[in-house]
Amino acid sequence: MSRVGVIGIGHGKFGRRSDATVQELAFEAFRLAVKDAGIAREEIDASVVAAVPEYHKQRSVAGVVQEYLNLNPAPTWLTEVACASGSAAIRTAWMAIQSGLHKVVAVIGCQKMTELSTGEILALMGRVGEVQWESVFGTTFPGYYAMFATRHMHEFGTTREQLLQVAVKNHFYGAKNKNAMFQKEISLPTALASEAVASPFCVYDCCANADGAACLILADEGRARASGKKVVWLDGVGCASASMSVLRRPNLVGLPSAVEAARQAYKAAGVTARDIKVAEVHDCFTIAEIMAYEDLGFCKKGEGGRFIEEKRSYVGGSVAVNADGGLKAKGHPIGATGVSMAHEIVSQLRGDAGERQVPGADVGLTHNVGGIGQYTFVHVFKRD
Amino acid sequence: MSRVGVIGIGHGKFGRRSDATVQELAFEAFRLAVKDAGIAREEIDASVVAAVPEYHKQRSVAGVVQEYLNLNPAPTWLTEVACASGSAAIRTAWMAIQSGLHKVVAVIGCQKMTELSTGEILALMGRVGEVQWESVFGTTFPGYYAMFATRHMHEFGTTREQLLQVAVKNHFYGAKNKNAMFQKEISLPTALASEAVASPFCVYDCCANADGAACLILADEGRARASGKKVVWLDGVGCASASMSVLRRPNLVGLPSAVEAARQAYKAAGVTARDIKVAEVHDCFTIAEIMAYEDLGFCKKGEGGRFIEEKRSYVGGSVAVNADGGLKAKGHPIGATGVSMAHEIVSQLRGDAGERQVPGADVGLTHNVGGIGQYTFVHVFKRD
Numbered sequence: 071m072s073r074v075g076v077i078g079i080g081h082g083k084f085g086r087r088s089d090a091t092v093q094e095l096a097f098e099a100f101r102l103a104v105k106d107a108g109i110a111r112e113e114i115d116a117s118v119v120a121a122v123p124e125y126h127k128q129r130s131v132a133g134v135v136q137e138y139l140n141l142n143p144a145p146t147w148l149t150e151v152a153c154a155s156g157s158a159a160i161r162t163a164w165m166a167i168q169s170g171l172h173k174v175v176a177v178i179g180c181q182k183m184t185e186l187s188t189g190e191i192l193a194l195m196g197r198v199g200e201v202q203w204e205s206v207f208g209t210t211f212p213g214y215y216a217m218f219a220t221r222h223m224h225e226f227g228t229t230r231e232q233l234l235q236v237a238v239k240n241h242f243y244g245a246k247n248k249n250a251m252f253q254k255e256i257s258l259p260t261a262l263a264s265e266a267v268a269s270p271f272c273v274y275d276c277c278a279n280a281d282g283a284a285c286l287i288l289a290d291e292g293r294a295r296a297s298g299k300k301v302v303w304l305d306g307v308g309c310a311s312a313s314m315s316v317l318r319r320p321n322l323v324g325l326p327s328a329v330e331a332a333r334q335a336y337k338a339a340g341v342t343a344r345d346i347k348v349a350e351v352h353d354c355f356t357i358a359e360i361m362a363y364e365d366l367g368f369c370k371k372g373e374g375g376r377f378i379e380e381k382r383s384y385v386g387g388s389v390a391v392n393a394d395g396g397l398k399a400k401g402h403p404i405g406a407t408g409v410s411m412a413h414e415i416v417s418q419l420r421g422d423a424g425e426r427q428v429p430g431a432d433v434g435l436t437h438n439v440g441g442i443g444q445y446t447f448v449h450v451f452k453r454d
Numbered sequence: 455m456s457r458v459g460v461i462g463i464g465h466g467k468f469g470r471r472s473d474a475t476v477q478e479l480a481f482e483a484f485r486l487a488v489k490d491a492g493i494a495r496e497e498i499d500a501s502v503v504a505a506v507p508e509y510h511k512q513r514s515v516a517g518v519v520q521e522y523l524n525l526n527p528a529p530t531w532l533t534e535v536a537c538a539s540g541s542a543a544i545r546t547a548w549m550a551i552q553s554g555l556h557k558v559v560a561v562i563g564c565q566k567m568t569e570l571s572t573g574e575i576l577a578l579m580g581r582v583g584e585v586q587w588e589s590v591f592g593t594t595f596p597g598y599y600a601m602f603a604t605r606h607m608h609e610f611g612t613t614r615e616q617l618l619q620v621a622v623k624n625h626f627y628g629a630k631n632k633n634a635m636f637q638k639e640i641s642l643p644t645a646l647a648s649e650a651v652a653s654p655f656c657v658y659d660c661c662a663n664a665d666g667a668a669c670l671i672l673a674d675e676g677r678a679r680a681s682g683k684k685v686v687w688l689d690g691v692g693c694a695s696a697s698m699s700v701l702r703r704p705n706l707v708g709l710p711s712a713v714e715a716a717r718q719a720y721k722a723a724g725v726t727a728r729d730i731k732v733a734e735v736h737d738c739f740t741i742a743e744i745m746a747y748e749d750l751g752f753c754k755k756g757e758g759g760r761f762i763e764e765k766r767s768y769v770g771g772s773v774a775v776n777a778d779g780g781l782k783a784k785g786h787p788i789g790a791t792g793v794s795m796a797h798e799i800v801s802q803l804r805g806d807a808g809e810r811q812v813p814g815a816d817v818g819l820t821h822n823v824g825g826i827g828q829y830t831f832v833h834v835f836k837r838d
Contacts, residue, residue, distance in 0.1 A: 133536075133828035137696075143696060144694070150533075168549075440517070
């Protein structure tokens with residue numbers, strides 16, 4: 071099978087972006103990606119836009135973005151799977167190219183979240199859990215993941231300190247990422263002393279809602295090789311689903327959809343967990359990153375707490391995880407996140423990550439979770 | 455290139471479905487499609503769900519549907535392009551199969567709209583137009599399409615009677631469709647006497663919001679041929695975009711995205727407009743069907759009014775259009791509509807449409823518009 075290459079990447083500033091509409095955020099990232107790819111806009115056959123529409127005043131997001139990027143009359147459509155929408159768009163673009171329908175496809179993840187109040191957002195997010203039996207009782211996202219944390223602590227002795235060491239690491243790298251929402255380091259005592267959110271979580275266990283956008287330009291193998299640039303290949307796409315309700319899962323210490331998506335992606339790319347030098351994982355809450363270490367096979371189930379405590383997920387460890395600050399420090403504009411993850415991996419595999427560069431990074435992955443694990447997308451990237 | 459075949463179809467009742475959640479609606483259609491295909495549920499590799507999430511209390515629609523259909527852990531994701539979401543899902547499934555990633559894919563279009571009041575829906579739909587410059591001034595969907603009608607009447611002498619003859623035709627066929635929301639014929643005088651909505655439209659110029667679902671099972675050529683059933687092939691997928699604002703379009707008497715999408719689909723399928731025996735077109739308002747005749751090449755620009763007046767779009771005319779009642783009589787559950795259109799074309803090409811059957815139907819198309827034409831998807835189907 072021929073390959074799909076990433077030939078251009080772009081990323082805007084994440085944070086409270088009251089200065090820009092959703093289409094302006096998209097343009098910031100798109101402009102950089104087109105410039106990076108060194109192509110003419112007219113060469114883009116189609117775009118796939120990722121966003122969760124209901125957070126915006128502006129609906130029909132794909133249409134408004136496509137026009138603002140001056141891509142009419144090329145085809146466009148939107149993918150939505152909650153916080154994994156960006157990865158669904160990348161998967162869709164991969165298929166569009168592999169099907170032979172398109173040669174060059176732009177993937178644009180973009181999201182405005184700060185038009186709504188935190189209360190409105192919490193209510194909307196609750197509806198991403200099941201409304202008939204769960205959110206009606208007041209379940210929120212911090213509450214869902216707090217159940218995972220509580221159970222992980224109970225079964226494996228994972229500690230609050232270990233959880234918050236994830237936040238310390240991600241802020242350490244976020245401080246070095248000019249696109250991150252929070253560009254400041256934090257200490258473990260500061261994190262431990264932060265305000266309670268949902269036991270055992272405090273503020274620093276939780277990522278932040280944000281506005282932002284990221285863009286990838288994907289091309290078929292021939293066009294990618296002809297670009298004369300350092301191409302990064304998307305060689306493994308994996309995706310799996312699981313029950314909406316965490317109560318219908320086999321356990322509360324991992325995400326079965328992540329395990330299955332990783333299996334598919336590793337197999338397709340012909341790699342194993344040991345080959346992964348750099349990973350972007352879905353740290354919407356600290357426990358989510360710890361479970362990701364385990365679900366992706368970076369360590370055994372139950373050993374995730376020790377994995378971060380021993381700094382094995384720092385640059386220089388066995389696999390560098392969220393070396394751009396992750397959702398925690400970078401911010402989590404839900405439609406943009408999956409594309410932002412891919413941006414970082416491509417940048418690392420090109421050797422362009424500056425002071426955050428992972429030495430010898432040749433294989434990397436993204437792990438992007440939708441909802442409470444009812445969807446996970448894992449994508450494996452390789453450099454030439 | 456190998457082909458993608460439709461091996462199963464299912465359709466639920468459209469209308470006010472306060473008896474069913476969105477996942478229950480999806481199941482009604484899915485169950486029929488799986489039975490029709492004669493396959494085991496386990497053979498379904500993936501699903502693509504079409505819905506516009508913000509009309510539902512339940513968000514993360516793909517996740518809740520995937521679980522309810524017992525398709526976990528197979529991949530699933532959602533496509534959204536306003537009223538064309540169902541066709542974007544079909545296009546995505548076509549790509550998934552042609553890319554070699556999947557062999558059998560279920561496409562599920564499903565929508566609950568009646569959980570909201572008409573006022574809430576009108577406000578949400580306004581946001582599908584551009585919020586910065588248009589919906590803020592109160593533009594609604596009937597208002598947008600009323601501008602097209604006014605201009606078409608001005609330029610070509612199209613009459614209110616011709617517009618409403620579209621409604622008379624579609625109610626004539628809707629009366630024969632057990633899944634239609636309005637199963638009653640109407641007369642032209644009744645239609646002309648109905649209450650004003652947005653000049654020149656009255657009630658019978660407008661389709662109705664509805665709840666409902668439809669499902670297709672697509673398979674690769676090998677699997678489709680092995681089914682031993684009458685396979686209908688999706689041989690041409692076309693999609694184009696246009697500016698959000700109708701004011702930035704070259705004219706107000708047609709949709710440039712429809713013309714371009716049709717060009718692509720005809721070319722891919724190796725057919726012309728004259729080969730089309732049966733078509734499902736996006737009659738969200740009467741003028742939209744008249745413009746579709748012209749944009750698809752069934753008649754020249756400006757002749758659409760006479761085309762319906764001469765009953766050339768009835769069964770037995772030059773091309774049967776909306777022989778299932780169309781959006782007008784069948785109802786328009788926006789996420790389901792594109793899939794419902796494909797259901798009808800497959801049924802016609804199989805020769806299974808009963809008293810609505812178009813004699814000799816061998817090539818058919820669907821024409822599905824998102825928003826005010828910022829997206830159009832045209833799909834050409836052929837029987838063996």
